[in-house]
Amino acid sequence: MTEYELKFFNKEGFTRKKCPKCGKHFWTQAEREDCGEPPCSEYSFIGDPPTKKKYGLNEMREIYLSFFEKHNHERISRYPVVARWRDDIFYSIASISCFQPWVLNGTVEPPANPLVMSQTALRFNDIDNVGKTGRHFTFFEMMAHHAFNTPKNEIYFKDETVELCHNLLLELGIAGEDVTYIEDEWAGGGNSGPCFETIVDGVELATLVFMMYEDTPSGKKQMSMQVVDTGYGLERFAWVSQGTSNAYEAVMPDVLNRLKKELNLDEDHRILGEYSKIAGMMNVESNADLKQLRERVAQRIGIPVSRLSSVTKPFEDLYAVGDHTKALTFMFNDGVVPSNVKEGYFARLLVRRTLRSLNNLGLDIPLKQILDWHISDLKKHYSELGKNRDDILKLAHVEEERYDETVKRGKRIVKRFTQEKKSNKVENLTTQDLIYFYDSHGLVPELVEEYTDLGVDIPDDFFIQVAAKHTIPDRVEAEDDIILPSGLEPTELAFYGDERRRKFKAKIVKLSDNYVILDKTFFYPEGGGQETDQGMIGGKQVTEVLKKGNIVLHRMTNVGGLEENTLVECEINWERRIQLMKHHTATHIINGAAKRVLGNHIWQAGAHKSEDLSRLDITHYASLSDAEIKKIESLANKTIKENRPIEKNFMNRNVAEEKYGFTIYQGGAVPGKDVRIVNIKNWDVEACGGTHFDYTGELDCVKIIRAKRIQDGVIRLEYKAGAALERHRMCVEKIACEVKLEHLSEEELNKLASVFSVSIEKLPKTLKRFQKEWQQNLKIITDLEDKLKIKGKYSSKYDEIPQADTQSSCEALFSDWKSQQKDLSKLKKKLMLKSEKELKTKIKSDYLSVDGVKIIRHLSHDLEVKNLNQLANSLLQENMLIILGNTSGMSANVIVASDSKYSAVEIANEICARLGGGASGNKRLAVGGGSSKKIKDLIKGYKP
Known part of the structure; x- marks a missing residue:
């Protein structure tokens, strides 16, 4: 017997055949020759479903779960779509990913054995095909039954698995003769084994995998645990039972109908059905494939390709909107905050694709409205969506606003980039350019194409390419040069x-x-x-x-x-230990407070507890207001005063997950069979190995020192407790005395510091620096006014330096300083124009002529070297030598431009050497510097 010959097949009269078209072996009860899978056979269920009735998603899911419950499987709940228990993937991509690695490597017992579930999952490897092929999704539910077989506990394997699958299909009313089981090989994650693809009327409804081998360099090695890993596509089951023109119409009819009401679509289901049939026969991966698909469908129906495209293109956008918004509903519910990194990257990707599709359709519907429709449809089965509705809709609203801001900025960004490319004689943008615009500025390729007049060729798999760059988490391996002696017992x-x-x-x-x-x-x-x-x-x-x-x-x-x-x-060192315990316990308390103040989307994105300071990074979509910070701190201190008990126990991983949920993984994936649970009663529960007090009251008090946005979608809270907080308070008092503001509270001092975007510790030096620069700037402004003969035009508004002893006076100081920068820029520009005018006059009349070379010598003051450089280069003519000097206090610069027999760099070096400095450049243009003491005589008296 081969690995695929089963007693069940023999008992039920199945025959093993070889498909003449693809060469695969398959099992069937029918007198058929081909395997039944596209492209060997076309979809035959569209308009003619093989089941005894039509099933919606909820009914189909329940039939599946109940069927396996009747066959002694324990039903378990879905795991979150965010795979927080793992550090090698961001999202659950299949039901088996919920049990990797701990169950499969024997560390942890499965939550039930055998078990049945319907796991929500996300995949982005086919994102560009969503909406186009009739069958691709980013969000889907994988119904599955699993059995984990060990030598001591054999549950069931191949025969029982196929028999269960076949009986389920029969119960749904599918005739046995319509089912084929195609032999195949599955491999992934270092394991492999035989599998059957279960085909009905052209659609693969299920894959039955038997994980038997570990793949090693020397070949396949039998696994000690042999796993039944099945995947039944809920969406495909619903689609086949309804026989609709495509899977999207079967899976989310209510949301699609609401969107259709806003549109005047040519809804020709004959065209859409034929489109799905032929798409199912093809592997649509490129523009050429899509073009071929449309040509084949148009030819079969007998209509022009243009007519076909006018019907299908709006539906492609419509279906993408439906799929992506459903995915976002679950992502936001399970704690994903859109950002440019990690799991948040994919949420932002879906938001921007959705908004672009809505724009293509001309639909002015808020993103949060569509998510709300999904919540209404799904909350009966997924009650958590209803509970987290406000958080989900808030995230959608904020992200849509950010996209609108991105679009407004986009035109200017693309225009500047286009000009740079044109200056380098570039005619077309590359795919890498488009990826740069998307990853760095959030601009989808269609927007870039709209804003540039350079050539743009958008690859059909653009979003597959960008998603692939972000699919696998960065795993930083710590440098470890310690070699342990062998034979040591565990500590x-x-x-x-x-x-x-x-x-x-x-x-x-x-x-x-x-x-x-x-x-x-x-x-x-x-x-x-x-x-x-x-x-x-x-x-x-x-x-x-x-x-x-x-x-x-x-x-x-x-x-x-x-x-x-x-x-x-x-x-x-007990003082250090106690301080670390205070800061670690404070971290858990503040995490619980932040979640209550800001919402259930709050997750820990990082943390560090040192003796002097503790910090907690949380996922959040906006910078925190003073009121929010104060509320988090107040709530944390209230919890401390309540003296809540803190329980610390090791628990079986499955028991902990079942009891507390996956929010225990705030600090990331935790290895091992057992996890240590730190439970602050009715406040915060986390898997944590750190040291903690027994009661919150032992902490006394915690103070948030600052909150800042450290990256997109992540806020860092810094706080102190215990001796570190006392040291901080003494430091604040010292700072207040140093700046003679003893009457101000720490909050008021923080507000002063925030004016200058510095920490409170840097406030004294910052105030001194700004006051000193205010005075220096005023002197330079006055000097420039004198040179331009416009005395008092700018300097008159700076009659008295602000005292910087209140928030308003600090704001006045900072405002003056910014205004001075603008005034200096204007004055220097005026002085530059004056110098340019003087230079042009000298070129015409006031010059030295040596051997046919026109030599221009000019001295200026307080101008930008960059501007003088550009000026010299722009005024340079044939057989001309320009020598410019510029002073700024005790320093001087020399700029030499030459289009003559004289070398610019040699002359610049000669002059700068006399100034005690040096120069660099080439024969045409050179820049140097030195002391300003002798520059006037050297410039005006220079002769080559």
């Missing part, structure tokens, strides 16, 4: 049993370089964003503690006098 992590132990005795099991390895330790090794403990071992200083695998290493200043296999006295 006992005693700090989890007693977080309050300051001193202890332990046995030195190994000395390695400057590291000590103990049999047990109460020192906390760096991890989870919490810095390492420090202290003493055997009277020697411990500077760092780290964990490698299951071994804890203590880095020492030196290990002299320490011996292996001896007991040593160990002592933790």
Whole structure:
């Protein structure tokens, strides 16, 4: 028997055949010759569904789940679309991704065995085909039943899997003769095995995979756990049962009908149906494929391609809108905030494609309105969508506003880019140029094409290309040059049993370089964003503690006098430990407060807890207002005063996920069979390995020092507690005294600092700098006015320097300073024009002539070297030498331009050497500098 010959096939009268068209082997009960899968056979269910009735998504899902429940499978809930339990993918791409790697590698028991589920999933590898082929989606539900077989617990495998699938199809009213099982091979993630593609009337309704092998360099190796990994496409089942012209019409009829009401579409289902049939026969990947598809459909129906396109193109946009907005509904619900990085990148990608499609259709419907329609349709089965409705719609609204701003800026950005390309004699934009515009400025290719007069060729797979660049998370591997001795027993992590132990005795099991390895330790090794403990071992200083695998290493200043296999006295730096505990506990409290103030979309994007400062990065779509910061801080301190208990327990991963949900993975993926759960009663629950207090009241108080936007979609909160907060308060008092503003509170000082976009610690130096520059700028403005003979025209408005002792006076100082910059720019421009006029006069009459070369010498003051450089270059004529000097205080610049026998760089070096400086450039143009003391005589008296 081959891997594909089953008792079930023999019992039910199936015959194994080889398809004459594609060469694949398949099993069938019918007298058919081909395998039944496109392109060997066409869709035959459109207009003629094979099921006994039509099923909507909800009914089909329930029939599937109930069927397997009746056959002893335990129903489990969907996992989030964001795969927060993994660090190698952003989104759940299939039901099996929910159980990788921990279940498949034997670390964790499956949540049920066997189990059945309908998993919401996202894929972006075919995003450009969505709406065009009739069958591609970015969002879909993979119904699945799984069995995890081990030598000690065999559930079922091939025969039972195929029999269950076949009986489900029969129960739906599909005739056995209409089903074919095509033999194939599946591989992925280092595993492989045989599989059957289940085909009905031309559509692959299910894939039945039998993971049996581990793929190694030496070949296939039998897996100890053999897994039944099935995938039944919910959308395809609904489509086949309804026989609609395409899958989109079957899957989201209510949303599509609402959109259609706003449009005057030529809804010819004969054309759309034929389009889907032929698209199913083709692998549509390029523009050429799409063109061929349209030509074949037009030829079959007997209409011009132009007529076909006029019917299909609006529907392509319509279906893309329906699919993308449904995907966004689940993404926003599960905590994704649109951004330019990580999982947020794909949300923004879908938003921008959706808005572009709506624009193509001429539909003026807010994005949030369409998402609200989806929520209304889906909340009966997915109640969480209704609960999070406000958050979902807010995210949609904010992101649409941002896109509108992007479009407004886009024209100017593209115009500038176009001019640069033209100056380099470029006639066409490349695909990389289009990717640059999208990734850096958020401009879709169609907008770029609209705003430029350069040639633009938009690749049909453009969004597949950009999505591919962002599909796999960056996995930063820490540099690790520590080589552990072999044969070491795991270090006992005693700090989890007693977080309050300051001193202890332990046995030195190994000395390695400057590291000590103990049999047990109460020192906390760096991890989870919490810095390492420090202290003493055997009277020697411990500077760092780290964990490698299951071994804890203590880095020492030196290990002299320490011996292996001896007991040593160990002592933790308790002030540091307590401070780190305060900051780590504060992180959990503030995370809970931020979620309550800002919304359920808040997720931890990073954290660091040091002795002096703690920070928490959260996902959020906008900078925080002062009121929001104050509310988060107030809520956090209220929780501290309530003295809530903090429970810390190791739990089985499945039990923790079932009890608390996937929000426990705030800090990212956590390895292992068991996870340590830190539960602040009715406030915050996270999987966390750090050290914490037993009650929130032990924290006393926490203060948010600052909040800032560190990247698109991520806000950083910085805060202090305990001794760090006391030190901070003393520092603030010192700062207030230093700037003579003792009467101001810290909040008021922060507002002053925010005027200049600096931290409060930098306020004294910043105020001094701005006041000094205010005075310097005024002097330069006055000097320039004198040179231009316009005394008082600009300087008169700066009669008195603002005192900078209130927020309004700081704003006045900053406003004056900005105004001075503008005035300086205007005055320098006027002076430049004056110099240009003087130079032009000298070119005509006031010049020195040497051997037929016209030599222009000119001295200016306080002008930009860049502008003088451009001026000299623009006025240069044949057989001319221009020598310009420019002073600014004690410094001077020399610019030489030559279109003669004299070398510009040689002359510039000669003059600058006398000024105590040097120059660089070439024969035509050179720039140099030095002291301004002798420049007047050197410039005006220079002769080659």
